[in-house]
Amino acid sequence: MSKPTLVDLIIAARWIIPVVPENTLLTDHAVIINQGEILAILPQSEVDQHYTLSEQGQQFQLDQHAVIPGLINSHSHTPMSLLKGYADDTALQTWLEDHIWPAEGRHVSAEFVRDGSRLAIAEMIKTGTTCFADMYFFPEETAEVCHEAGMRAQVTIPVMDFPTAWGSGPDEYLEKGAGLLETYKNSELVTIGFGPHAPYTVSDDAFKATVALADQWQAPIQTHLHETAFEVDEGIKASGIRPSARLHKLGVLTPATQCVHMTQIDESDIELLLSTGAHVVHCPESNLKLASGFCPVDTLMKAGVNVALATDGSASNNDLDMFSEMRTAALLAKAVSKDAEALSAQQALTMATLNGAKALGISDRVGSLEVGKKADICAIGMSDLALQPIYNPVSQMVYCNNSQNVSHVWINGQTVMSDRALQTLNEAEIIANAQQWGDTIRAGSQEA
Ligand SMILES: [Zn+2]
CATH class of the missing domain: 3.20.20.140 (Metal-dependent hydrolases)
Known part of the structure; x- marks a missing residue:
């Protein structure tokens, strides 16, 4: 048996909705990513046989979540x-x-x-x-x-x-x-x-x-x-x-x-x-x-x-x-x-x-979860009371989801939000700064 391939990101989820092929719902699957690119989407039970995490690699085990293209x-x-x-x-x-x-x-x-x-x-x-x-x-x-x-x-x-x-x-x-x-x-x-x-x-x-x-x-x-x-x-x-x-x-x-x-x-x-x-x-x-x-x-x-x-x-x-x-x-x-x-x-x-x-002319790179595309991915926590019971995750996501349930986001394979915490931007600083702009713009409209 050949050695498992080293990869830097594994996202395992209860449901994966790849968008292509149309109307596909994968249960207990994982998306395998290396250097920002999707290498495979396969049942979680088969991951260890084929793939292993590199030293810097990250694995997300999202058992209550649905994963969709960003x-x-x-x-x-x-x-x-x-x-x-x-x-x-x-x-x-x-x-x-x-x-x-x-x-x-x-x-x-x-x-x-x-x-x-x-x-x-x-x-x-x-x-x-x-x-x-x-x-x-x-x-x-x-x-x-x-x-x-x-x-x-x-x-x-x-x-x-x-x-x-x-x-x-x-x-x-x-x-x-x-x-x-x-x-x-x-x-x-x-x-x-x-x-x-x-x-x-x-x-x-x-x-x-x-x-x-x-x-x-x-x-x-x-x-x-x-x-x-x-x-x-x-x-x-x-x-x-x-x-x-x-x-x-x-x-x-x-x-x-x-x-x-x-x-x-x-x-x-x-x-x-x-x-x-x-x-x-x-x-x-x-x-x-x-x-x-x-x-x-x-x-x-x-x-x-x-x-x-x-x-x-x-x-x-x-x-x-x-x-x-x-x-x-x-x-x-x-x-x-x-x-x-x-x-x-x-x-x-x-x-x-x-x-x-x-x-936008970029469907060769993003827009669906397919092998060879860039890993632009969004995970949604589906355990929220308002979403129960779940007959069809896509229906829940469109008709009764609150976007506060979005838990993780990856762009080009980089984790930009993990458990709702922004990884590349400083949320507190952004809020304070927006409040300052609000004061300036309000004062400007009063003078005008
Ligand atoms: Zn416009």
Whole structure:
């Protein structure tokens, strides 16, 4: 008999839900990991025969737990975590123009972005997210915090027609973006993409320049699109065609493009999405809170469009909890399609994992627990009273889980949370720092 292979991480759990193959539930299995990569998934009784821990290796025996691929939050504005609860219960345009943009004008800086990203990333790890896509100013700060935290991310370079604290306009944003692409071209964790904000804040020329640079670097593009009926109506008034058609004309829609929101969809939009291979990122709680409209996810998915899931920024949600987002998505899909079979618990989990990885162009590396993929993994303690009895762990996880039950998180094979204790970030410091920012931002709005 051959000697057991040395490995550095073994995660043994009561249930493993790999997402691929679909609808698979493995009982009393273990995930074997070495140097950040999944080597095998096998019954616990067979582990010792084939594998043994290296000297520095760690084994987790999680007998009351379910293990799933780490969740992927496909759209956020992480630094806006510092503005959560700052201006609630107002419509999108008022919210942006009267509250959020003025506050950002007063406070956004490299420091604001660094601290806000740290707060957001800590919250995401604590709620089982192992990868997120971001769109905000000073993206170099967010990217750096990802490395510090061991977090995977697609960080996009914001592009819009007007000046901000980060730059004077599209030319400068894109120039800075090219620098970031160069810095992170070999990063294991951070992918740099482009984030032209929305059709109503980005001119044709700026979109074209973004597409040219994205092509050159093979970089993904993420943009807000068809968030509200107002946006579509105004877009048609300004250019004579739907914003989706305008973006297509400008070459924006490709298999590397993520269209965020898409609450206004007609037949022509579905055709465009299918023919270009562009992805949809669904943000149900943000759409509900801003009364933006409803993305018809059931229709899109049945048509064959890839739909990923996201929280959007904390200021319009107000959290970054992908468990609550899965539940909202599953419930809302049933209401919108008037079909209780729409978006099952398993489909909601796939939307929050594999579909996210596909949208971000990283499904060869993450999004499911499969041999050869990176070990981005989340464990959930299932012994909580509210979860009993358990007939179907995926159903419990989507419909009645509290994300406080997330116990362990690994990213790229690194333990970033163990028994709810963050391993790479200082939670107490992050809380104190967020409270300080709260005081500063409150004082700023009183002076204004
Ligand atoms: Zn957004």
